Structure formats: C-alpha cells, structure tokens
Amino acid sequence: IGPSPKALAARFPADFLFGTATASFQIEGAAQADGRKASIWDAFSHMPGRVKGGDTGDVACDHYHKLEADLDLMTELGVAAYRFSIAWPRILPDGAGAVNETGIGFYDRLLDGLQSRGVKAFATLYHWDLPLALMGRGGWTDRDTARIFADYASLVTARLGDRLDTIVTFNEPWCSVYMGHLMGVHAPGERSIEAAMAALHVTNLAHGLGVQAIRSERPELSVGLVLNPMSVLPASDSAADRGAAERANDFHNGAFFGPVFEGAYPSALLDGCPDLSRNIQPCDLEVINQPLDFWGLNYYTPMRVKDDPSSPFPHAGSAPPVQPEKTDIGWEIEPAGLSHVVKYLYGRYQLPEFFITENGAADNTEVENGAVSDVMRVEYLTSHLGVAADLIAEGYPLKGYFAWSLMDNFEWAEGYSMRFGLIHVDYETQVRTIKQSGHWYTSLLAAHAA
Numbered sequence: 001i002g003p004s005p006k007a008l009a010a011r012f013p014a015d016f017l018f019g020t021a022t023a024s025f026q027i028e029g030a031a032q033a034d035g036r037k038a039s040i041w042d043a044f045s046h047m048p049g050r051v052k053g054g055d056t057g058d059v060a061c062d063h064y065h066k067l068e069a070d071l072d073l074m075t076e077l078g079v080a081a082y083r084f085s086i087a088w089p090r091i092l093p094d095g096a097g098a099v100n101e102t103g104i105g106f107y108d109r110l111l112d113g114l115q116s117r118g119v120k121a122f123a124t125l126y127h128w129d130l131p132l133a134l135m136g137r138g139g140w141t142d143r144d145t146a147r148i149f150a151d152y153a154s155l156v157t158a159r160l161g162d163r164l165d166t167i168v169t170f171n172e173p174w175c176s177v178y179m180g181h182l183m184g185v186h187a188p189g190e191r192s193i194e195a196a197m198a199a200l201h202v203t204n205l206a207h208g209l210g211v212q213a214i215r216s217e218r219p220e221l222s223v224g225l226v227l228n229p230m231s232v233l234p235a236s237d238s239a240a241d242r243g244a245a246e247r248a249n250d251f252h253n254g255a256f257f258g259p260v261f262e263g264a265y266p267s268a269l270l271d272g273c274p275d276l277s278r279n280i281q282p283c284d285l286e287v288i289n290q291p292l293d294f295w296g297l298n299y300y301t302p303m304r305v306k307d308d309p310s311s312p313f314p315h316a317g318s319a320p321p322v323q324p325e326k327t328d329i330g331w332e333i334e335p336a337g338l339s340h341v342v343k344y345l346y347g348r349y350q351l352p353e354f355f356i357t358e359n360g361a362a363d364n365t366e367v368e369n370g371a372v373s374d375v376m377r378v379e380y381l382t383s384h385l386g387v388a389a390d391l392i393a394e395g396y397p398l399k400g401y402f403a404w405s406l407m408d409n410f411e412w413a414e415g416y417s418m419r420f421g422l423i424h425v426d427y428e429t430q431v432r433t434i435k436q437s438g439h440w441y442t443s444l445l446a447a448h449a450a
C-alpha cells in the first residue's frame, strides 16, 4: 500500500512545510460568544432544508473554547505550519465600524500559542463567513463590499500581521461565488447568473484591494490567494469534448486566474456571460492584477466534462468518473488530477511559487476501542503526496502541503455527516481522538524533520 512514511518523507526538500488546515466557521462554534454577530453561514444553516440534518455552526468543535487543548494536539501531531481563517464577524461584528477587541484577543492567543510552539501561521481573511450585516447592502454582489473587505484586511494586518508568516485574501472564491450565487447550495443561497457574475467581479476586486491594503500596512508580509482550480478532464479525445474542456477551463479557472495573474477575463467568458462586463469599471483589472508572493492550491477530485450544447454556458456537461474508488462524500479518487491541473496552470499562466493549501478525504470511519482505523484516508494522502513529490522532482515550485483537516468539522451543506479530520471529534462530548491517519502523518513529519 504505497511507500513507507520514511521513504515518502525522503522525497521532500528539508525546507518543505507540512501542516494542517481548518476554517473559522467550520470549527470555532461560540457563535454568539463575546460579541460575535452572525455571518451569512449562521443565517443559511439556520434556514430549514439548507444543511443536511439541520446542522449549524453554533457549537461545531467548540474550538473557540478549546484553543489551548487544540494547540497541544498540533504539537502532538508535530506539524510545522497551521492554516486557519479569521472570522470577520468575530472581529468586526457589523462587517465595518466598531472593532470587537475580545474577538481580536482570540486570534492573539492563537498566534501566541503557535509562536510558542514553533508552528508557522498561515491566515486566511475570508473562508466564506461574511458578516450578515453586509447582506443589507447586497453582500458580494455590491461593489462597496470590496472596499469594506480591504478595510478589514488592513485591520487584521495591523493588529495580527506581526505574528503571521503568510496572509491569504480569499479561500476558494469559486465556491463562494458559484456555489453561493449560481448553484444556491452555499450561503447566501442565490441562484442567478446575474448575481454570480457580480459576485465574481466584486470578489476579484476585493482580492486586489485587499492585497493593496495589506502591502501598504506591512510590505514585508507574504501575501497570496487560495484557489480551487478544476482539473478539467475531457470525457474523450474528441474535438467536441476537448472544446468543452477548454470552455469549462475559462468558466471555472480563467474567471479567477485570468484577472488575478494576467489582468484580463477570458474573452469567451465575457462573450458567454454578458452579466459580467456590466460590473467592470476602468482600472479594476489593474487593481486585481497585483503581484503575489505565492498562491495556494486546494485539490480533492477532478472534474470530467463532455460537450453538451443544451447545458448553460460553458455548455460542458459532467462526465462519469473513470476511477472506481471514491471517498465517503462520493468524490472520485484520482491523484493524477493533481499533476494534471498543476501542469495545465503553469503552462497557461505566469505563476509564483505555491503551496497545496488543502488536500484530503472524507473517510467517516468511527472510533472503535479508542482508535480510528481510517485506512482509506492514509492511502489517499499517500498517493496524493506521491504526486506532490513528483511535481517537485519535475521542477514545479511547490513549497508546502496542508492536510485538510486538522479535525472533523462542519462540512458546509453536508453538516457534520462528512469527516475530513486527522483527528476525530465526538460532537456529543467534544472528545478528540487522533486517527490512524494522524499518527501516520506524525511519522511522516518526524521522518522529514530527522
């Protein structure tokens, strides 16, 4: 079943960073504690029928109250870096205006705790928990939200930036834009191409303004953006399917990589979605196209497409999986998709160095006799890390890898039904149990550090 942790570790350079990742809304809970106000995910998850089982983020892993114990678990795992996100509504409960000092205090304790344990801090400003108050103005469909985001970025940089190793503006804007405004399966639950195209551009603009704000506050801080580019694989070699893959690339990848790294939206996207151009003002693309120190890649599964003129733009329908193995959430296990997407992107765009900022599997194995034998997750991580090592050997500038996730958590529309953690969380008792995958990761990290 793949190489030993020691053999795998030997394939990564000494300065390669191994870490784990989480996001505020998925783990913190304490939704009303110490002055935090609601985010769009609090509202969405409290609407009947939106999240499986009616689950909410009210308590989650109660990480807000278990910070010290969770930091100790990181030490036990032996991670060199921790990727987390900051809850905007915890530090600016109304999105703008009055600062909640108690909320900032939580991140002060987190950063001090990481520093004293020698763990590098990778912060994300936006992992989908927009302050609900900003929905009054239209949320991400309103241009003003971009400016307000930049003020939030300045505040975080000024107050916490001295203890950050890197800062990221957005996590997977593809999800907050398309799943939130077109597919309606994530907050705020809209289903309109008009809203999606407005949210796309306002989010990209917010990224650019955010980078400018961070740089002017703290020029030496390393700044990046985390994307979930689709590894778009055509169902067949036919010209029609390859054409569909090209259009899907524009819609899913070019919509973000184009403006951010080239200062232009793909022309096919501008032509195919007239709602997009309407939102663009002169100079926006210069603002969006800021040089970045790095970018983050989140990879789980490929997207297979076939030509389908009857489906909406980009006229690419989904094609069946090729690999028979799936994780418990039903996603095809295809490590080759990781190298495919990296090679596609570095061939297509001028990109800086990168980190794999998320990779992992839903493996819902439960605790039995005090242990969790999540063998599938170990195999998933092993095979994907093998591809990561191949990419480094081929010269791609991959600097680190973050396993998703440190612990089981609120898996968005799936609620608590899907478990991605290296650490098991019992949601009744909040007891944590390091899984077999967690112990395996520890041996990998120990071998790498030796």
Ligand code: GBH
Residues within 6 Å of the ligand: 023, 026, 171, 172, 175, 228, 298, 300, 301, 303, 358, 404, 411, 412, 420
């Ligand atoms: C990430 O999202 C999130 O950053 C993280 O918060 C989350 O917990 C984690 O992954 C696990 O889900 O079927 O058309 O939607 C990843 C979300 C999953 C979005 C795969 C795209 C496939 C395409 N991605 N999904 S589609």
